[in-house]
Amino acid sequence: MTNTAAAMRASLAAVALMGIFTAPVLAGDFTGAGASFPAPVYAAWGADYKAATGNGLNYQAIGSGGGQTQILNRTVDFGASDAPMAPEKLDSGKLLQFPTVVGSVVVIVNLDGVKADELKLTGPVVADMYLGKIAKWNDPVIAKLNPGVKLPDLAILPVYRSDGSGTTYVFTTYLSAVSADWKGKVGAATSVKWEAGNGAKGNDGVAGAVKNAKGAVGYVEYVYASANSLTTTQLQNKAGKFVTPTVPAFQAAAAAADWDAAKNFDASMIDTKGDTAWPIVSATFIELPKDPKDAAASLEVMKFFDWAYKNGDATAEKLHYIALPAAVKDRVRKAWAAEVKDASGAAIWK
Amino acid sequence: MTATSPNFDVSTSSSASSALTSKHLKDKLFHWGLYGAAAFVLVLLGAIIVLLFKGGFPALQAFGLGFFVSAEWNPVTEQYGAAVMLYGTLVTSVIAMLLAFPASLGIALFLTEVAPVPMRRTIGTAVQLLAAVPSIIFGMWGFFIVSPLMATWVQPVLQAIFGPIPLIGELFSGAPAGTGILTAGLILALMIMPFITAMFVEIFNSVPPVLKEAAYGIGATTTEVFKAVTVPYGRTALVGAVMLGLGRALGETMAVTFVIGNANRIKASLYAPGASIASTIANEFPEAGPGSMKLHALLELGLALFVISFVVLALARWLVRTRIEG
Numbered sequence: 001m002t003n004t005a006a007a008m009r010a011s012l013a014a015v016a017l018m019g020i021f022t023a024p025v026l027a028g029d030f031t032g033a034g035a036s037f038p039a040p041v042y043a044a045w046g047a048d049y050k051a052a053t054g055n056g057l058n059y060q061a062i063g064s065g066g067g068q069t070q071i072l073n074r075t076v077d078f079g080a081s082d083a084p085m086a087p088e089k090l091d092s093g094k095l096l097q098f099p100t101v102v103g104s105v106v107v108i109v110n111l112d113g114v115k116a117d118e119l120k121l122t123g124p125v126v127a128d129m130y131l132g133k134i135a136k137w138n139d140p141v142i143a144k145l146n147p148g149v150k151l152p153d154l155a156i157l158p159v160y161r162s163d164g165s166g167t168t169y170v171f172t173t174y175l176s177a178v179s180a181d182w183k184g185k186v187g188a189a190t191s192v193k194w195e196a197g198n199g200a201k202g203n204d205g206v207a208g209a210v211k212n213a214k215g216a217v218g219y220v221e222y223v224y225a226s227a228n229s230l231t232t233t234q235l236q237n238k239a240g241k242f243v244t245p246t247v248p249a250f251q252a253a254a255a256a257a258d259w260d261a262a263k264n265f266d267a268s269m270i271d272t273k274g275d276t277a278w279p280i281v282s283a284t285f286i287e288l289p290k291d292p293k294d295a296a297a298s299l300e301v302m303k304f305f306d307w308a309y310k311n312g313d314a315t316a317e318k319l320h321y322i323a324l325p326a327a328v329k330d331r332v333r334k335a336w337a338a339e340v341k342d343a344s345g346a347a348i349w350k
Numbered sequence: 351m352t353a354t355s356p357n358f359d360v361s362t363s364s365s366a367s368s369a370l371t372s373k374h375l376k377d378k379l380f381h382w383g384l385y386g387a388a389a390f391v392l393v394l395l396g397a398i399i400v401l402l403f404k405g406g407f408p409a410l411q412a413f414g415l416g417f418f419v420s421a422e423w424n425p426v427t428e429q430y431g432a433a434v435m436l437y438g439t440l441v442t443s444v445i446a447m448l449l450a451f452p453a454s455l456g457i458a459l460f461l462t463e464v465a466p467v468p469m470r471r472t473i474g475t476a477v478q479l480l481a482a483v484p485s486i487i488f489g490m491w492g493f494f495i496v497s498p499l500m501a502t503w504v505q506p507v508l509q510a511i512f513g514p515i516p517l518i519g520e521l522f523s524g525a526p527a528g529t530g531i532l533t534a535g536l537i538l539a540l541m542i543m544p545f546i547t548a549m550f551v552e553i554f555n556s557v558p559p560v561l562k563e564a565a566y567g568i569g570a571t572t573t574e575v576f577k578a579v580t581v582p583y584g585r586t587a588l589v590g591a592v593m594l595g596l597g598r599a600l601g602e603t604m605a606v607t608f609v610i611g612n613a614n615r616i617k618a619s620l621y622a623p624g625a626s627i628a629s630t631i632a633n634e635f636p637e638a639g640p641g642s643m644k645l646h647a648l649l650e651l652g653l654a655l656f657v658i659s660f661v662v663l664a665l666a667r668w669l670v671r672t673r674i675e676g
Contacts, residue, residue, distance in 0.1 A: 164637025
C-alpha cells in the first residue's frame with residue numbers, strides 16, 4: 001500500500017513535467033507559474049488588477065524550476081523564476097526575460113543577549129561559518145568585528161534551505177562573490193553541497209531551526225525576517241561600511257546595479273558599490289514567449305505588469321518588496337515592444 | 351435494480367428472451383469491467399516503472415552503477431550519487447523498526463490479554479486515532495516540540511551514558527542539534543507504531559479463544575499462552591504487519607524532511623544530519639530544471655526507492671512462506 005504510494009510520489013515529478021497542472025482558463029484570464037518568493041505580491045497585484053479590469057491572474061507558485069519547464073512547454077502564458085534563466089535557454093526557448101520586484105536576503109542568529117542588528121559580520125566570515133572553518137562564536141575573527149558585544153563560547157550551527165530555492169541561489173552567489181574559498185569549494189546554485197550545518201525546508205523551516213538551537217545562524221528573505229521579527233545582523237558592504245537591513249539600503253543596491261550592461265535584465269545587485277547599499281539583493285524575473293501562440297493572452301500579461309509597474313509599488317512595499325527603479329520599468333516596456341511578436345511578425349505591445 | 355430495467359416490466363415471451371440476452375450482456379460487461387479494473391492496476395504499475403526508468407536512464411548512463419555507491423551529491427558540479435540517501439533511508443527505517451516493534455508488541459499484548467475491557471476500548475480507539483494522524487502533523491510536532499527536547503534532554507543524556515563506550519560511543523558523538531538521523535528514526539517509530547499496533551491487535555483477537563482456553567486449561571501462564579499459542583498462530587500476519595510498517599517508514603516524506611536535518615553527508619554519529627530518498631526528492635524537485643541532470647538523478651532515486659520497497663515486499667513473502675513450510 002504505502003510502497004506504491006512512495007513510488008507514486010516520485011512519479012508525481014513526471015506528471016508535473018507533463019504540465020498536467022494547468023487549470024482551465026476563463027476568457028480574459030491569463031496564467032503563470034513559477035517562483036514562490038514573489039507569489040504574495042503577484043497574488044495581491046492580481047486581486048487589485050481583477051478589481052480594476054475584470055481580468056484575473058491565475059498564478060501557481062510551483063517553484064522556479066517548474067515555472068521554467070511550463071513556459072518552455074508553453075502550458076502557461078508566462079513563467080516566473082528567482083534565478084535568471086541561462087541565456088542559451090532563453091534563446092532556444094524564444095523567451096523574453098524581465099524583472100518585476102526586488103528582494104533581499106538577510107542573516108539571522110540565535111544568541112542570548114544579542115539584539116537585532118547588533119552583531120556585525122562580513123561576507124567572508126559568514127562564508128567561513130558555512131564552510132565550518134569558524135566553529136565557535138567567540139572566535140577572534142568575530143570578536144574583532146564586535147568590540148563590546150559579549151560572545152559566548154558556543155558552537156556555531158549553520159542552518160540552510162534544504163529545498164532548492166532562489167533564496168539559496170542569491171545567498172550562495174553573494175558568498176561566491178566575496179569569498180574565493182567558497183567559490184572554489186561550493187559555488188552558487190539553487191541548492192549546493194553544504195560543507196557544514198543542518199538543512200530546513202522553506203523560510204519558515206530555517207527560521208524555526210534557528211529559533212530551536214542556541215548558536216544557530218541562518219539566512220532568510222527580508223520579507224520573512226521583518227514579518228517575524230527575527231534577530232537580523234549587520235553586514236559589511238563593498239565600500240567597507242557596515243549596514244543594517246532596511247528598505248533604503250535595498251533601494252540603494254537596486255539603484256547602483258548596472259542595468260545598461262545587463263543582458264536579459266540580469267543586472268547583478270549582489271555586493272554593489274555605494275556606502276549605504278545592502279550587499280545581498282536580487283530581482284525576481286518573468287519569462288514571456290517572444291512568439292506567443294495566444295497573442296491576446298500575451299498582451300494581457302504585458303498589460304498586467306504594465307499596470308503593476310504603474311500602480312503596484314505601494315502594494316509591493318507594504319509586503320516588504322522593493323519596487324524597480326522607474327528607468328528599468330521603461331526599459332522593460334521598450335523590450336516588450338521590440339521583441340514580442342504575433343504570428344504576422346507585428347509587435348503585440350504598442 | 352429491477353425498477354430501472356424496463357425489460358422486467360413486460361411479460362410477453364419474446365421480451366422475456368430479450369431480457370435474458372440483455373441480462374447475459376450485462377453479465378459479460380460486468381465481467382470485462384472487472385478485468386479492466388484489475389488490468390488498470392498493472393498498467394499503472396508498469397507506467398510508473400517505465401517512467402522512472404526512462405527519466406532516470408540519463409543519470410544511470412552518466413554515472414553508471416557508481417550512482418548507488420557515490421556519496422557525492424553536488425548540484426553545482428552536477429555530480430550525483432545516492433549513497434547518502436540510501437544510507438539515510440535504511441538507517442532511519444531500521445531505527446524506527448527497532449523502537450516500534452517491541453513497543454507495538456507490548457501495547458497489543460496489553461490490550462488483548464491484560465487490560466480490563468473498558469480500558470481496551472479507550473486505548474484501542476486512541477491507537478487507531480493516532481494511526482490516522484497525517485504525517486505532516488507528525489513532522490511539525492517533531493520539528494517544534496520533539497527536536498528541542500532531544501537537543502536539551504535526550505541527546506546529552508544518551509551521550510553521557512554511551513559516549514565513553516568505544517565504537518557505540520561514536521553513534522552518539524557530536525553536537526546535539528535536535529534534528530538528525532536519530533530524531534528522524536524516532537519520529538518514524540512513533541508514526542508506524544500505532545499502525546503496527548492496530549494490526550497486531552486485530553491479529554491477536556483473531557486467535558480462536560478455544561485454543562487459548564485449552565492452553566490455560568493445561569496450566570499455561572499468560573506469557574506461555576502468548577509465546578506458544580498467540581504468536582505462532584498469527585505469525586504470518588505479524589510478519590506482514592511489520593513489513594507494511596517498514597514500507598511506510600521507507601517511503602515517508604514530509605515528517606522525515608522536517609527532522610532529518612537534510613545534509614548530503616554520511617557521518618558515523620546518529621546525531622548528525624542526513625537525508626533520505628523521499629526527503630531529497632521532496633526538497634530538490636521544485637527547483638530541478640527541465641531536462642537537467644538533477645531531474646534525472648531524482649527520478650533514478652525514485653526508481654531506487656521503488657526497488658527497495660519491492661525487495662522488502664518480496665522478502666516479506668519469502669519469510670512468510672518459509673515459516674509456513676517449516
